[in-house]
Amino acid sequence: MSDAHIEIVLGPLLFNWSPERIADFYAAVAEESDLDRVYLGEVVCGKREPFISGPLAEAAERLTRAGKTVVWSTQALPTTPRDRRGVAQLAGGEGLVEINDVSALAHRPPSAAFVAGPLLNIYNEAAARELMARGCVRLCPNVELSLPAIGRLAQACPGLEIELFAYGRLPLALSGRCYHARVRGLHKDSCQLVCDRDPDGLAVRTLEGQDFLAVNGVQTLSHGTQVADLPIAELRAAGVGALRLSPHTGDMLKVIAAFRGFSQGRLSPQDLAARIREAGPPGPLVNGYLHGRAGVDWAPAA
Amino acid sequence: MGSIELVCPAGSPAMLRAAIEAGADSVYCGLRDETNARNFPGLNFSPAELKAAAAWAHDRGGKVLVAVNTFARAGEVDAWRASVDSAAAAGADAIIVADLGVLAYAQAQHPGLRLHLSVQAAAGSAEAIAFYAQAYGVKRVVLPRVLSAPEIAALVRETDVEVEAFVYGGLCVMAEGRCALSSYATGKSPNLAGVCSPPEAVSLEETDGLLTPRLGGFMIDQVAPGTAAGYPTLCKGRFEAEGTASHLFEDPTSLNAMALLAELRTAGVRAVKIEGRQRGKAYVARVAGAFRAALDALDRGETTAPYEARLTGLAEGGRETAGAYRKAWR
Amino acid sequence: MRTRHRLRARRQGDAAELLMALRPPAEWVLSAALRRLARRRPEVFERLGAFGEAAFVIVPDGSPVAFRLAPQGASAGVQVRRRNDRSPSVARIEGPLGALLGLFDGSVDADAAFFSRAIRVSGDIEAVMALHNTLEAADLTLADLLGLSGPASQMANEAVRFARTAASAKAAWA
Numbered sequence: 001m002s003d004a005h006i007e008i009v010l011g012p013l014l015f016n017w018s019p020e021r022i023a024d025f026y027a028a029v030a031e032e033s034d035l036d037r038v039y040l041g042e043v044v045c046g047k048r049e050p051f052i053s054g055p056l057a058e059a060a061e062r063l064t065r066a067g068k069t070v071v072w073s074t075q076a077l078p079t080t081p082r083d084r085r086g087v088a089q090l091a092g093g094e095g096l097v098e099i100n101d102v103s104a105l106a107h108r109p110p111s112a113a114f115v116a117g118p119l120l121n122i123y124n125e126a127a128a129r130e131l132m133a134r135g136c137v138r139l140c141p142n143v144e145l146s147l148p149a150i151g152r153l154a155q156a157c158p159g160l161e162i163e164l165f166a167y168g169r170l171p172l173a174l175s176g177r178c179y180h181a182r183v184r185g186l187h188k189d190s191c192q193l194v195c196d197r198d199p200d201g202l203a204v205r206t207l208e209g210q211d212f213l214a215v216n217g218v219q220t221l222s223h224g225t226q227v228a229d230l231p232i233a234e235l236r237a238a239g240v241g242a243l244r245l246s247p248h249t250g251d252m253l254k255v256i257a258a259f260r261g262f263s264q265g266r267l268s269p270q271d272l273a274a275r276i277r278e279a280g281p282p283g284p285l286v287n288g289y290l291h292g293r294a295g296v297d298w299a300p301a302a
Numbered sequence: 303m304g305s306i307e308l309v310c311p312a313g314s315p316a317m318l319r320a321a322i323e324a325g326a327d328s329v330y331c332g333l334r335d336e337t338n339a340r341n342f343p344g345l346n347f348s349p350a351e352l353k354a355a356a357a358w359a360h361d362r363g364g365k366v367l368v369a370v371n372t373f374a375r376a377g378e379v380d381a382w383r384a385s386v387d388s389a390a391a392a393g394a395d396a397i398i399v400a401d402l403g404v405l406a407y408a409q410a411q412h413p414g415l416r417l418h419l420s421v422q423a424a425a426g427s428a429e430a431i432a433f434y435a436q437a438y439g440v441k442r443v444v445l446p447r448v449l450s451a452p453e454i455a456a457l458v459r460e461t462d463v464e465v466e467a468f469v470y471g472g473l474c475v476m477a478e479g480r481c482a483l484s485s486y487a488t489g490k491s492p493n494l495a496g497v498c499s500p501p502e503a504v505s506l507e508e509t510d511g512l513l514t515p516r517l518g519g520f521m522i523d524q525v526a527p528g529t530a531a532g533y534p535t536l537c538k539g540r541f542e543a544e545g546t547a548s549h550l551f552e553d554p555t556s557l558n559a560m561a562l563l564a565e566l567r568t569a570g571v572r573a574v575k576i577e578g579r580q581r582g583k584a585y586v587a588r589v590a591g592a593f594r595a596a597l598d599a600l601d602r603g604e605t606t607a608p609y610e611a612r613l614t615g616l617a618e619g620g621r622e623t624a625g626a627y628r629k630a631w632r
Numbered sequence: 633m634r635t636r637h638r639l640r641a642r643r644q645g646d647a648a649e650l651l652m653a654l655r656p657p658a659e660w661v662l663s664a665a666l667r668r669l670a671r672r673r674p675e676v677f678e679r680l681g682a683f684g685e686a687a688f689v690i691v692p693d694g695s696p697v698a699f700r701l702a703p704q705g706a707s708a709g710v711q712v713r714r715r716n717d718r719s720p721s722v723a724r725i726e727g728p729l730g731a732l733l734g735l736f737d738g739s740v741d742a743d744a745a746f747f748s749r750a751i752r753v754s755g756d757i758e759a760v761m762a763l764h765n766t767l768e769a770a771d772l773t774l775a776d777l778l779g780l781s782g783p784a785s786q787m788a789n790e791a792v793r794f795a796r797t798a799a800s801a802k803a804a805w806a
Contacts, residue, residue, distance in 0.1 A: 077477055084427055103429035121479055123373040126403025144482050144491045152377035173481035176448025176626055183543050205542045206521040222486055294489035294518055314769030343758050344679045344765025501758035531749060582768045
């Protein structure tokens with residue numbers, strides 16, 4: 001098991017990119033990257049859905065033609081009737097889906113396989129086993145979990161694949177309120193989709209100018225960029241079978257290649273961090289959660 | 303349309319007595335550990351205190367709902383199971399739970415114990431509620447504080463599960479239980495440890511009357527001399543975005559939906575809840591008394607208006623909002 | 633102005649001297665009361681958890697002296713110190729006497745108590761919260777704390793009520 005293949009997968013796009021940017025991004029990913037799986041779908045805000053569903057469907061076709069596995073992700077905080085219909089549609093099919101809200105479970109055909117996304121609150125083996133009994137085959141744990149906690153969970157859930165949130169701004173919170181609209185003095189219902197101006201999120205600083213968070217519509221993310229740079233043997237020992245990279249601007253192809261090299265033992269944790277810095281991450285590197293510390297901390301591999 | 307149940311917070315046996323004496327139908331409380339979402343130092347109940355308090359409340363016709371509503375730590379689920387057992391042994395009328403693993407345990411080991419779905423599970427749609435009801439036999443759901451009053455009415459029509467809604471006290475601006483802002487800054491997860499913006503990570507500096515609260519080193523606000531300051535909860539702080547400093551996430555207001563009680567009652571809400579287990583006897587006596595009077599007035603077919611003034615000055619930061627119940631909040 | 637300040641400082645200094653001279657009996661009475669309470673109601677102190685053996689310094693505004701309170705442990709008791717004494721403590725709580733007394737019997741709203749800024753806290757905020765929640769939960773009165781009974785107890789509690797009403801009329805509770 002020590003040299004088992006660790007998958008490199010691309011998480012769902014969390015930001016409101018233009019159709020052109022989406023098309024270009026996934027075209028490059030389809031043709032020029034080495035990925036085991038790509039998640040697609042509007043996870044954050046149902047209001048964006050009508051504008052990006054076309055480009056995402058095209059991306060799915062392109063990725064599939066290029067031999068990549070596509071898995072659709074459900075919305076994390078469905079509220080409107082339209083949001084709820086979207087979740088029902090995705091979750092109601094037999095195909096593999098990523099579930100990001102409990103409401104999707106109500107629509108899932110009995111024991112049809114699904115992935116439990118990081119926005120579900122699964123913190124322990126007992127909760128994970130509840131999902132496994134309903135068809136969960138893979139869990140991307142909540143970003144707050146430390147690697148030892150993930151290891152304990154995985155050990156108690158044989159057969160459950162573990163996918164680690166390994167790159168990108170950490171998805172920290174969801175709200176009924178849209179902060180992009182609030183910052184610009186707009187109401188959520190007439191937000192003009194202003195979140196499209198910030199392809200990696202809108203910077204939130206403290207009153208003394210310290211970078212802290214980033215808002216993305218109803219979502220709040222970290223300013224720092226998570227990089228799971230722990231020794232690959234430790235990741236394997238904790239049961240990690242896949243590394244999830246969250247799409248950002250910057251050179252994502254370089255990020256994907258770096259993680260592939262890292263997962264195969266060709267890049268050390270230090271080399272990984274160096275390559276990521278060259279690729280233009282949206283914020284400084286962080287990995288505190290994996291060490292059981294504040295998420296904002298950075299403890300470089302020794 | 304029956305009477306609405308008034309559910310009040312109890313951070314200690316003394317506060318539990320104050321709540322019941324002031325007119326609460328039910329109180330909710332937690333054990334003194336990480337298994338409940340108000341795990342502040344010095345707060346909550348020992349198993350023995352819980353048992354005595356439940357007996358005291360039952361003698362007076364009151365109900366005791368025990369919150370075991372944090373998420374269990376990987377490898378340490380037994381501590382949460384023990385809290386469920388303690389609540390059952392104390393004679394709790396229901397337990398309030400969010401974690402799937404804890405729900406499954408309670409259902410299997412204590413089939414007679416009534417299960418309420420905690421607000422920490424943030425189940426805000428008919429589908430989510432239906433899942434918890436079918437899978438674990440949940441009898442009541444505490445609604446997340448992101449829904450508007452018309453949305454609550456629509457939701458009640460779609461579900462058979464009893465609905466409980468917060469009507470007073472501190473507000474989470476994020477979907478409850480789905481917020482890691484505090485742990486990002488401090489390393490302590492509210493979902494696991496039951497404390498948001500934990501006091502051990504708070505520092506307060508005062509220079510020439512200017513108060514600077516920090517959380518995990520991050521400046522949360524700067525409070526001018528002579529201005530009241532709330533507890534430095536991260537999402538209630540002031541931050542800068544687009545060159546402007548503001549209460550980006552939420553103004554320092556607290557929820558007061560007394561004026562919406564009639565609407566909630568018409569919508570079919572079965573119970574209304576007061577936030578604030580950490581706020582003490584004086585607070586709960588006053589809020590419970592005011593809401594008791596308002597609910598009794600509704601039962602008599604009268605308006606709640608005369609009782610709204612009774613809560614003046616109690617709000618954290620001194621300001622109140624009807625929150626998400628009015629859609630403009632979004 | 634300056635002379636008057638100095639004068640007041642000297643008077644306060646004199647008062648401090650006087651109070652420091654009277655310290656042993658005061659400390660003895662307060663410490664004995666605290667120990668009696670610990671014996672009579674051990675559950676009160678359980679709430680303090682890890683902070684049971686910590687020392688809190690309580691400084692009423694305008695008072696020339698401070699009180700160093702150690703609820704439990706080897707040095708359990710109350711010591712009278714000079715106001716500017718900076719011997720180690722887990723936290724220092726300063727404020728108008730009435731507001732401080734309000735903390736002891738829980739008649740002041742917990743959140744409001746510390747964050748109205750009528751009361752100023754430095755040191756470990758967690759310890760201060762633990763102390764406050766403990767006192768709030770304990771249903772204590774000043775008389776309990778001083779170990780008084782009968783008419784003396786009633787007088788002490790009346791005095792507290794009066795002091796608090798006066799203080800809260802001034803303080804802007806949140």
